[in-house]
Amino acid sequence: MTNLIEIKGVTHAYQTPNGPLPVLDNLNIAVPEGEFAAVVGPSGCGKSTLTRLIAGLMKPDTGEVWLHGERVKSPRKTVGMAFQNPVLLEWRSILDNVILPLEIVAPSMPRKQREARAEELLALVGLQGFESKRPSELSGGMRQRASLCRSIVHKPDVLIMDEPFGALDAFTREDLWQTMHALRASEPFTAVLITHDLRESVYLGDQVFVLSGRPARTQYVLDVHYPQAEGLRKLEGLYTPECAQMLATLREQIQIAQGRHPEQAVH
């Protein structure tokens, strides 16, 4: 399988009034086409910086970022992004919010075709019948569903998500996890998910990259062998011994990344 995303030896420091702040240190990450990479690490270690580099919104000091065999040097249209707080435009309907990227990326696409594409996605995430509503008429979970549709409506090669479910309650979050799997099944894409939730990383990820404390390097990579070979992953799988073992490993790695020896950690 070819790697759709390759981060090779990336090092980056922000220039601050107090001098350079090293954030990434010789970071290496490879994500094969169609796979879902989850990235976890201590708060402030550089995860969001990594997403900006992949999207081409920033250039690293040294090292290279490659997408689809092309070196990333500027913002890319073929990247979709989703964030914790979905910024939907209140003066547009939900349908028109979802259509927005198509207006930019595919301006010649007929309106009817854009609408059909957005309607198809909204139905897939359970928002059929809400197309004409305004964002404020929807719950937080529904807004995040609409935002996910907007981030993939133009069929990006890569979907980058920076804690997209972080602000949702636990039940809504689990619903959204299942929606993600349903979306992936009908709209295959390669994804990078930044999260603080280890269960989320195991439920959604094919690989989980644990970053060290700042400046971040790749400390550990977990290949997720979800205890279910076929079909969409079931939530119950998270309560099996296999998942418990993977979660224990990740928790231990996070404690090491935080500079705490696992045995000293408060349980």
Ligand SMILES: Nc1ncnc2c1ncn2[C@@H]1O[C@H](COP(=O)(O)OP(=O)(O)OP(=O)(O)O)[C@@H](O)[C@H]1O
């Ligand atoms: N534009 C900037 N200029 C200076 N420092 C920055 C800038 N952006 C981020 N930082 C600093 O770089 C470090 C890494 O930030 P980043 O947002 O990438 O971390 P993170 O791992 O995503 O954090 P969190 O887990 O808390 O969301 C932080 O210490 C942050 O304060």
